Amino acid sequence: MSVLGFLEIDVRPSKANYGAFKSCHPCFFRRTHPALVSVGGIHPLVSSYVELVAKRFIRIPDFEVVPDPNEEGAAAVPEPSRPRYELREELVHCYTELKTLYYASALHEQVYVLMRQALTKALVACPFEIPVLTYAAAGAAMSIAHGNKDGVWIIEQKIEGHFYKYINNNSLRPNSKLKAAYYRIAVFLCFCQHMQYIFTEKRCIITDYQGTMKILTDAQISTREEDAEHFSRGNITSLLNEFPTTHICNEWCDFFGIGEQNKTPAQITYSLRGGGREAVCDPDYGLYLQKKIDQLI
Ligand SMILES: [Zn+2]
Numbered sequence: 001m002s003v004l005g006f007l008e009i010d011v012r013p014s015k016a017n018y019g020a021f022k023s024c025h026p027c028f029f030r031r032t033h034p035a036l037v038s039v040g041g042i043h044p045l046v047s048s049y050v051e052l053v054a055k056r057f058i059r060i061p062d063f064e065v066v067p068d069p070n071e072e073g074a075a076a077v078p079e080p081s082r083p084r085y086e087l088r089e090e091l092v093h094c095y096t097e098l099k100t101l102y103y104a105s106a107l108h109e110q111v112y113v114l115m116r117q118a119l120t121k122a123l124v125a126c127p128f129e130i131p132v133l134t135y136a137a138a139g140a141a142m143s144i145a146h147g148n149k150d151g152v153w154i155i156e157q158k159i160e161g162h163f164y165k166y167i168n169n170n171s172l173r174p175n176s177k178l179k180a181a182y183y184r185i186a187v188f189l190c191f192c193q194h195m196q197y198i199f200t201e202k203r204c205i206i207t208d209y210q211g212t213m214k215i216l217t218d219a220q221i222s223t224r225e226e227d228a229e230h231f232s233r234g235n236i237t238s239l240l241n242e243f244p245t246t247h248i249c250n251e252w253c254d255f256f257g258i259g260e261q262n263k264t265p266a267q268i269t270y271s272l273r274g275g276g277r278e279a280v281c282d283p284d285y286g287l288y289l290q291k292k293i294d295q296l297i
Pocket residue numbers: 190191194247248249250253258259
């Protein structure tokens with residue numbers, strides 16, 4: 001095995017943030033050798049960033065009630081030190097977490113691919129400014145102490161800027177506490193959920209959308225009950241069942257032809273372009289929109 005570089009994790013409690021499930025520590029990657037092959041998970045590679053954060057799971061016994069991270073105050077556990085899992089268990093948690101992040105990253109990016117296809121096919125420009133958000137680069141690392149494996153870490157690109165909870169884990173609605181600029185992003189992310197619901201054939205959507213205005217992190221995947229074992233404990237399977245009656249379509253759903261604005265998918269009153277199974281833009285939608293705006297003026 002060749003050495004690519006060294007990962008330095010600052011484990012001092014005073015430098016860490018303690019959440020309900022994980023602690024988060026500053027971390028630097030010092031590359032000492034050029035990589036012969038790409039390492040660091042899927043693109044963007046976490047090894048291409050110098051400033052990183054290292055996250056490690058806090059052990060929550062099975063009998064303990066899992067804290068709801070959406071509850072006020074749940075994100076800040078005051079104790080500076082919490083118990084960790086055994087190495088084997090830690091590996092399983094880490095694997096599940098990374099799988100969730102990679103799935104979320106792929107599901108989210110696929111929305112942009114399908115939007116672009118629909119726009120190109122109809123030869124139209126999107127009348128709304130498209131928020132461009134990507135999931136943070138992530139990978140895993142195992143620390144070695146005195147020659148023994150000692151702890152599994154999730155390594156993520158450091159995210160700069162204010163952090164926003166766009167859609168809560170147990171919700172399909174934009175976070176109403178957000179200010180207008182961020183609320184608009186949350187509305188777009190609700191549309192992304194609708195797209196995911198369609199192109200996965202009702203199998204899964206991203207929940208717990210959160211991050212800055214550019215970089216997202218800490219995703220959850222909501223799946224059907226039979227697929228729940230593959231993802232982390234934040235997977236709320238009932239959301240998929242509730243989707244047709246709880247998701248409220250917005251201007252994005254309407255423009256891309258997958259829903260009717262201000263109605264749930266179960267309330268739609270006209271047949272959708274593409275039969276509601278794919279995003280299809282209407283070349284005349286711009287005129288329709290302009291008429292609507294003129295009427296408002
Ligand atoms: Zn919708």
